[in-house]
Amino acid sequence: MRTETPSRLKIESNFxxxxxxxxxxxxxxxxxxxxxxxxxxVLRLGxxxxxxxxxxQTRILNSKWIPAATxxxxxxxxxxxxxxxxxxxxxxSSPFGFPTGPTAWIAPVYPGLCVVVFxxxxxxxxxxxxxILSLNCVFAALTCVPIYLLALRIFGKRTATLSIWTWxxxxxxxxxxxxxxxxxxxxxxxxxxxxxxxxxxxxSDGQKKFVxxxxxxxxxxxxxxxxxxxxxFLLAWIAFQRRRCLRPWFKPVLTVVLICFGxxxxxxxxxxxxxxxxxxxxxxxxxxxxxxxxxxxxGLGYLGxxxxxxxxxxxxxxxxxxxxxxxxxxxxxxxxxxxxxxxxALLTARRMVTFWDGGMVNYQSxxxxxxxxWELLCLAVPAxxxxxxxxxxxxxxxxxxxxxxxxxxxxYYLTYAEERYRHAIEPELLILACYFACALWEHACERFRRQxxxxxxxxxxxx
Amino acid sequence: MKTWTxxxxxxxxSGGVSTYVVGRGIGKHNLSLRRYLPWTAMAWLSFSAxxxxxxRQYLTIYPFPLMLCLTAAIGLxxxxxxSGWVAGWFIGGDSLGIAADAVAGMLGSFLTGWIEITLSYxxxxxxxxxxxxxxxxxxxxxxxxxxxxxxxxxxxx
Numbered sequence: 132m133r134t135e136t137p138s139r140l141k142i143e144s145n146f147x148x149x150x151x152x153x154x155x156x157x158x159x160x161x162x163x164x165x166x167x168x169x170x171x172x173v174l175r176l177g178x179x180x181x182x183x184x185x186x187x188q189t190r191i192l193n194s195k196w197i198p199a200a201t202x203x204x205x206x207x208x209x210x211x212x213x214x215x216x217x218x219x220x221x222x223x224s225s226p227f228g229f230p231t232g233p234t235a236w237i238a239p240v241y242p243g244l245c246v247v248v249f250x251x252x253x254x255x256x257x258x259x260x261x262x263i264l265s266l267n268c269v270f271a272a273l274t275c276v277p278i279y280l281l282a283l284r285i286f287g288k289r290t291a292t293l294s295i296w297t298w299x300x301x302x303x304x305x306x307x308x309x310x311x312x313x314x315x316x317x318x319x320x321x322x323x324x325x326x327x328x329x330x331x332x333x334x335s336d337g338q339k340k341f342v343x344x345x346x347x348x349x350x351x352x353x354x355x356x357x358x359x360x361x362x363x364f365l366l367a368w369i370a371f372q373r374r375r376c377l378r379p380w381f382k383p384v385l386t387v388v389l390i391c392f393g394x395x396x397x398x399x400x401x402x403x404x405x406x407x408x409x410x411x412x413x414x415x416x417x418x419x420x421x422x423x424x425x426x427x428x429x430g431l432g433y434l435g436x437x438x439x440x441x442x443x444x445x446x447x448x449x450x451x452x453x454x455x456x457x458x459x460x461x462x463x464x465x466x467x468x469x470x471x472x473x474x475x476a477l478l479t480a481r482r483m484v485t486f487w488d489g490g491m492v493n494y495q496s497x498x499x500x501x502x503x504x505w506e507l508l509c510l511a512v513p514a515x516x517x518x519x520x521x522x523x524x525x526x527x528x529x530x531x532x533x534x535x536x537x538x539x540x541x542x543y544y545l546t547y548a549e550e551r552y553r554h555a556i557e558p559e560l561l562i563l564a565c566y567f568a569c570a571l572w573e574h575a576c577e578r579f580r581r582q583x584x585x586x587x588x589x590x591x592x593x594x
Numbered sequence: 595m596k597t598w599t600x601x602x603x604x605x606x607x608s609g610g611v612s613t614y615v616v617g618r619g620i621g622k623h624n625l626s627l628r629r630y631l632p633w634t635a636m637a638w639l640s641f642s643a644x645x646x647x648x649x650r651q652y653l654t655i656y657p658f659p660l661m662l663c664l665t666a667a668i669g670l671x672x673x674x675x676x677s678g679w680v681a682g683w684f685i686g687g688d689s690l691g692i693a694a695d696a697v698a699g700m701l702g703s704f705l706t707g708w709i710e711i712t713l714s715y716x717x718x719x720x721x722x723x724x725x726x727x728x729x730x731x732x733x734x735x736x737x738x739x740x741x742x743x744x745x746x747x748x749x750x751x
Contacts (some may be wrong), residue, residue: 220710393616429715431715477648477651480713481713481715484709484713484714485714488714488717488724489716490716492713493715493717504717507719508720510726512724512727516730516731519731519734519738520738522738523734523738523739523741523742524738573686574685575684578686583688
């Protein structure tokens with residue numbers, strides 16, 4: 132039997148207050164969420180058809196350096212190649228379009244989704260490209276739901292409304308779902324839902340929510356393992372909050388962890404059996420680590436050394452096999468760290484800065500949709516102000532957002548940063564930026580109203 | 595070694611001045627920084643050593659004259675002081691004083707400017723606006739922290 136101490140009652144009442152305000156407004160939530168979701172979907176689909184972005188996927192790569200088998204590589208890159216291999220009955224293999232045998236180069240969920248589309252609409256067809264990009268748009272549009280609920284619970288209705296409409300109509304957030312066949316939009320949706328469920332977890336009584344959370348973490352892990360970077364800290368936050376409320380914390384957290392590992396287990400076993408070696412989810416970390424870390428590197432991942440861009444590397448990959456290839460470059464990467472620890476530390480610091488200030492875009496060839504780094508800063512800077520403000524005002528859940536935003540990029544600090552890697556945390560960054568914008572607006576109104584009134588009149592107005 | 599020492603001393607001095615000014619502001623409210631001082635000093639000295647080394651490495655690749663670098667550092671500090679004052683005025687409410695706002699701005703601007711110069715791949719035109727934002731961020735963080743401390747004191751704990 133739980134003891135009803137005053138501190139417990141006080142903490143619980145704070146939680147309940149935050150939740151009851153949400154529940155009271157629940158019917159009025161549906162309308163803005165529904166409309167913003169529909170708007171987000173329509174605008175994203177509009178971009179696909181207006182700019183024919185599906186043609187980016189269906190273009191044939193014609194060059195004497197590219198083997199005939201890899202000419203469809205523009206269609207989803209490694210994801211598309213693996214999905215194509217699966218759809219043509221060769222199993223989860225050949226990540227570079229060239230028959231190279233079984234792989235664990237990327238996580239299985241998104242290629243699995245592409246296979247379903249390939250089976251129905253044809254292999255590397257225009258219809259398949261449109262359907263997969265449209266599915267991305269559905270994921271992006273559905274992200275409005277966790278954005279609204281998270282912002283509503285942590286910061287209030289104004290921030291929530293501003294956040295979803297910015298997500299829905301701002302072109303900045305439309306690039307990845309409409310131009311890239313990759314799991315970035317699904318990752319953003321999953322992370323948003325995970326943070327939302329984690330926010331509710333401290334006050335949950337039954338096991339149902341923890342089972343759901345475990346399943347979702349497992350699913351997220353086999354979609355994009357980078358998301359797992361935030362998992363220990365989110366679970367620690369849940370455990371700490373439950374402990375503060377004098378609720379059992381060990382069993383629920385253990386449930387989440389066990390179910391999550393249960394979800395990953397089949398893929399882990401498949402990798403062990405097929406690859407002949409235990410591979411957690413993906414096996415290419417060592418190679419990606421090397422791409423960003425070698426003597427003389429700028430830390431931004433030189434793709435000229437990637438099998439997708441370099442026929443010699445592709446041959447080496449075929450010769451050594453995937454695990455041998457990754458092991459070879461992992462050893463080189465680690466040797467670089469041992470021989471040049473100062474250079475590695477400097478590169479890591481550069482990557483941390485670059486991830487946030489967008490400097491990496493100055494080293495990328497301008498593609499169909501090219502950004503300037505100031506555009507990336509326009510989200511990162513207000514988000515950091517919002518985070519500092521939320522932490523300073525001790526908003527419930529602000530720490531949760533801080534964990535997600537600051538810890539998710541950890542693998543990219545060690546390997547290399549690209550702007551698409553930020554998309555998974557862009558909903559959380561947007562909420563923080565919108566919170567700062569709302570707080571700034573309110574404060575500015577208050578500040579200038581106070582200045583226009585005499586002190587006595589201001590006191591009167593304040594009363 | 596001369597470059598490293600110059601920048602190490604610059605970082606240590608800016609940290610020392612900031613701690614002194616913030617400490618004075620806190621002292622006026624009968625609060626004390628002493629509890630945090632040894633840890634803060636150790637962390638700042640370590641950071642200063644690393645920052646000076648990064649600056650030295652940067653200057654081996656881009657060998658700007660030392661005087662030019664120090665002038666740029668002073669320019670960043672002045673920019674930060676002005677931006678800190680303005681940000682402090684805009685934020686309003688309880689504070690540790692104008693001087694504390696200015697040094698927080700100075701430190702914020704100095705840090706951001708240094709990061710953008712030595713560690714970023716952005717164009718040089720980003721240094722000025724980001725340093726202003728860094729100063730505003732520094733002042734805001736100081737004020738939020740100070741308010742938390744003051745409200746903690748007022749609540750009688």
